[in-house]
Amino acid sequence: xxxxxxxxxxxFYASCESIFNPYLLNKPxxxxxxxxxxxxxxxxQAKKVGIKMGMPFFQIKELVKxxxxxxxxxxxxxxxxxxxxxxxxxxxxxxxxxxxxxxxAFLVLNKFSARSFYSRSLNIKNIIHKWIGVPVSxxxxxxxxxxxxxxxxxxxxxxxxxxxxxxxxxxIELALKILDVQEIWGIGARISDFLKSNQLYTxxxxxxxxxxxxxxxLGVVGERTYRELKGEVCLNLNSGSSIRxxxxxxxxxxxxxxxKDDLEKRVVSYATRASxxxxxxxxxxxxxxxxxxxxxxxxxxxxxxxxxxxSFINPTNHIFDIVNKSLExxxxxFQEGIFYKKAGVxxxxxYLENFYNNDLFxxxxxxxxxxxxxxxxxxxxxxxxxxxxxxxxxxxxxxxLHLTKRTNLSPAxxxxxxxxxxxx
DNA sequence: TCTGGGGTCCTAGGACCC
DNA sequence: TCTGGGGTCCTAGGACCC
Numbered sequence: 001x002x003x004x005x006x007x008x009x010x011x012f013y014a015s016c017e018s019i020f021n022p023y024l025l026n027k028p029x030x031x032x033x034x035x036x037x038x039x040x041x042x043x044x045q046a047k048k049v050g051i052k053m054g055m056p057f058f059q060i061k062e063l064v065k066x067x068x069x070x071x072x073x074x075x076x077x078x079x080x081x082x083x084x085x086x087x088x089x090x091x092x093x094x095x096x097x098x099x100x101x102x103x104x105a106f107l108v109l110n111k112f113s114a115r116s117f118y119s120r121s122l123n124i125k126n127i128i129h130k131w132i133g134v135p136v137s138x139x140x141x142x143x144x145x146x147x148x149x150x151x152x153x154x155x156x157x158x159x160x161x162x163x164x165x166x167x168x169x170x171x172i173e174l175a176l177k178i179l180d181v182q183e184i185w186g187i188g189a190r191i192s193d194f195l196k197s198n199q200l201y202t203x204x205x206x207x208x209x210x211x212x213x214x215x216x217x218l219g220v221v222g223e224r225t226y227r228e229l230k231g232e233v234c235l236n237l238n239s240g241s242s243i244r245x246x247x248x249x250x251x252x253x254x255x256x257x258x259x260k261d262d263l264e265k266r267v268v269s270y271a272t273r274a275s276x277x278x279x280x281x282x283x284x285x286x287x288x289x290x291x292x293x294x295x296x297x298x299x300x301x302x303x304x305x306x307x308x309x310x311s312f313i314n315p316t317n318h319i320f321d322i323v324n325k326s327l328e329x330x331x332x333x334f335q336e337g338i339f340y341k342k343a344g345v346x347x348x349x350x351y352l353e354n355f356y357n358n359d360l361f362x363x364x365x366x367x368x369x370x371x372x373x374x375x376x377x378x379x380x381x382x383x384x385x386x387x388x389x390x391x392x393x394x395x396x397x398x399x400x401l402h403l404t405k406r407t408n409l410s411p412a413x414x415x416x417x418x419x420x421x422x423x424x
Numbered sequence: 425t426c427t428g429g430g431g432t433c434c435t436a437g438g439a440c441c442c
Numbered sequence: 443t444c445t446g447g448g449g450t451c452c453t454a455g456g457a458c459c460c
Contacts, residue, residue, distance in 0.1 A: 012460095033428035040428070040460095056427040074428085101431090101460045188458050221434065221458080248430050255425095297427055309453080344429090404428095 006147035012103035013041035073406035145228035148185035250344025271326035284315035287349035290329035295341035
């Protein structure tokens with residue numbers, strides 16, 4: 001039987017903030033999303049005072065004040081850096097791994113007896129804490145879904161080791177009995193409501209249901225979850241190297257935009273950033289979507305949400321191609337009289353560079369492409385050496401992504417020489 | 425006054441083909 | 443007058459995840 005371990009960093013963003021500011025340890029800490037909009041991470045002390053995930057910041061201001069909660073704007077540069085450190089250590093300590101998200105990885109633990117899975121995981125947990133300063137929880141099980149169950153239980157075990165193993169039938173059965181259906185990985189709000197309306201309250205209830213009923217009401221995705229709860233392996237480990245399917249750059253605006261010119265600046269900025277991202281991964285795009293939308297929370301204004309997709313004949317990653325196509329898409333969906341609150345650029349249908357041949361009927365194509373590639377390279381080089389936005393497309397007017405509100409941003413401890421932490 | 429951003433996978437339905 | 447059935451491919455939208 002295969003043995004997987006899911007390593008999940010506890011309150012990751014909040015933990016990252018405390019690494020360089022140990023004063024925050026054991027204090028209530030929250031980290032906010034872009035524009036300081038809502039809560040995206042909470043230390044366990046912040047959870048205890050009643051702050052929920054995803055709550056808008058303006059709704060918890062009282063709680064924050066009353067409980068002296070430390071509030072941080074998100075510092076993605078820092079979190080990305082710490083994540084890379086954690087993942088590189090995990091890579092050394094496992095036989096294989098899948099980096100599942102910024103703060104989670106599935107590890108393959110072979111070559112050891114069942115009894116040693118637990119002690120090996122405990123060792124991993126201690127090393128990550130000692131070397132990097134991030135506390136983690138580990139769930140051990142024969143497949144991904146059960147690893148998630150084990151990890152859920154490990155997270156609850158705050159006073160204990162925070163390592164839980166579900167490698168035998170009895171352990172699994174016990175765990176499923178106490179797990180609410182809505183805590184199952186892959187079961188969201190909609191489906192859990194549906195399950196409860198059918199008198200299925202725990203993972204154990206679900207796992208005892210007729211498979212045909214599951215297939216009919218929950219589809220193939222639900223069936224996989226169901227089978228994994230019963231111990232089968234349906235979800236394979238994805239240990240990397242495969243290219244991503246899409247690249248999104250989108251932002252909510254700090255205030256409403258009604259003017260087309262202002263909206264164009266934003267779209268140019270997002271398209272620029274998206275093109276930089278795919279170039280850095282040596283990818284090219286064939287299909288571009290632009291979406292714009294009004295504020296979905298404000299029912300008093302006219303609601304509008306529209307997305308337009310356009311394609312290139314041949315894939316490209318040149319900034320001008322991507323920016324111009326995005327503007328063309330925006331042009332076709334822009335409507336006057338809307339209070340726009342968010343826009344985004346989505347690049348899909350991605351290929352590795354040089355996957356496509358040049359256009360047979362366009363003899364200039366290759367020369368143009370090579371010229372533009374040099375231009376893009378220079379563009380990227382200038383921005384990487386002198387900072388993002390040092391050079392940008394004139395239309396953008398150097399708006400970039402800088403207009404987001406980040407009132408309580410911590411220093412760039414790991415990426416700016418002038419902001420290194422100082423030990424006194 | 426103030427409500428994130430970036431992903432994945434699946435399905436239904438339309439367009440088109442023979 | 444009477445107009446089928448079986449495919450494929452693509453896209454938009456839904457549900458979920460962190």
